[in-house]
Amino acid sequence: MRLLRSCYRWFLAHVPGGPVRGPVVGLVALFAINAALAFAPWSTATRVLVGLLPLLAAGLALVAYRVNSGVLERHRTLLAHYADVIYDELQPLVHIVAWEERATLAANGDAETEVTVTATPAADGVRVLRLRFQAGWDQPEAQRSLVKAVVRGVLVDELPGARFAVSTSWREDGRFDLAVHFQEPIPAGSEVRVVVTLFWPGKCAPLMRFGEPDAFAYRFAGSVPHVSLALRLPRGVDVFYDALGFDRGDPGFVLESVRSPADRTEVVFSATDLQPDRRVGVRLDVV
Numbered sequence: 466m467r468l469l470r471s472c473y474r475w476f477l478a479h480v481p482g483g484p485v486r487g488p489v490v491g492l493v494a495l496f497a498i499n500a501a502l503a504f505a506p507w508s509t510a511t512r513v514l515v516g517l518l519p520l521l522a523a524g525l526a527l528v529a530y531r532v533n534s535g536v537l538e539r540h541r542t543l544l545a546h547y548a549d550v551i552y553d554e555l556q557p558l559v560h561i562v563a564w565e566e567r568a569t570l571a572a573n574g575d576a577e578t579e580v581t582v583t584a585t586p587a588a589d590g591v592r593v594l595r596l597r598f599q600a601g602w603d604q605p606e607a608q609r610s611l612v613k614a615v616v617r618g619v620l621v622d623e624l625p626g627a628r629f630a631v632s633t634s635w636r637e638d639g640r641f642d643l644a645v646h647f648q649e650p651i652p653a654g655s656e657v658r659v660v661v662t663l664f665w666p667g668k669c670a671p672l673m674r675f676g677e678p679d680a681f682a683y684r685f686a687g688s689v690p691h692v693s694l695a696l697r698l699p700r701g702v703d704v705f706y707d708a709l710g711f712d713r714g715d716p717g718f719v720l721e722s723v724r725s726p727a728d729r730t731e732v733v734f735s736a737t738d739l740q741p742d743r744r745v746g747v748r749l750d751v752v
Contacts, residue, residue, distance in 0.1 A: 559594055560585045562656070563691040564683070572699045574670030578663040581619065586651045594645040596661065600668045601679045603639055611666045616645050619658035629659065672751060673699070682709055682746030685739065693735040696749065700729050703752040710745035711736075720747060 563583040568576050584594060614633060618626035630646040643661065651657050672679035683692055698704060704722075711718045717737040724730050734747045 561689045565693045567695045569697045570669050574667045574673040576665045576668040580661040583658045589653045590650045592647050596643045598641045602671050608667050613664045615662045617660050678750040680748045684744040689739045696732045698730045705750045707748045709748050
């Protein structure tokens with residue numbers, strides 16, 4: 466018995482915390498009880514009844530987990546809403562100085578994106594930088610839950626720094642809100658640079674899998690001196706592309722494509738002195 470207790474304590478010490486802990490412990494307990502039933506001197510009916518108890522407990526635990534998940538999601542939605550109220554009331558909290566984005570698209574529609582954001586706080590005490598992203602189609606909720614985001618600072622020598630804490634939420638219109646929480650308040654007028662790495666399964670599925678045109682567009686609340694986007698397509702894939710929100714040849718805009726030695730097409734867009742609430746970008750159509 467002492468050995469069993471020691472094994473149980475060791476097992477609990479190595480099971481990760483959070484929502485996964487309960488199901489893992491319950492599953493192991495289910496196997497342990499069923500193994501013990503194989504050696505218990507009981508009738509078949511008793512073994513069946515006792516064996517059903519862990520299943521009932523697991524079912525109740527699953528129901529409780531889903532209820533708690535729903536409550537947690539409602540709390541996250543409310544928190545995001547009131548954060549928006551505060552953020553919008555105090556606008557502009559942060560001025561975006563530069564937005565430099567590079568995205569690599571996979572043949573199945575997955576996208577790996579790296580965005581370097583340079584920003585300047587408009588007031589002292591800024592601790593949060595809010596960024597928003599969106600796919601060009603209404604993704605299923607199950608697929609949205611697979612989106613992963615990591616944010617790091619950029620050091621003086623251009624090397625990535627330690628990760629920042631982030632909080633995320635989804636809006637009903639499909640926008641993905643990402644809040645970057647700084648360790649210390651950022652002084653007004655100083656410059657902060659962060660690198661956002663996003664892995665977004667299926668973000669470009671309509672374009673890459675179903676051949677539907679897709680738009681990659683930007684709209685900022687304030688003026689932004691520099692915006693750039695480089696879209697790297699899978700090897701051997703060609704695209705048609707159009708300007709979105711501007712005409713080719715307009716001053717301050719660049720839209721072109723290049724082909725790398727590895728036979729990968731890259732569509733490049735950039736804008737200088739982008740005005741507030743102006744939606745611009747590029748529209749792609751796979752050949």
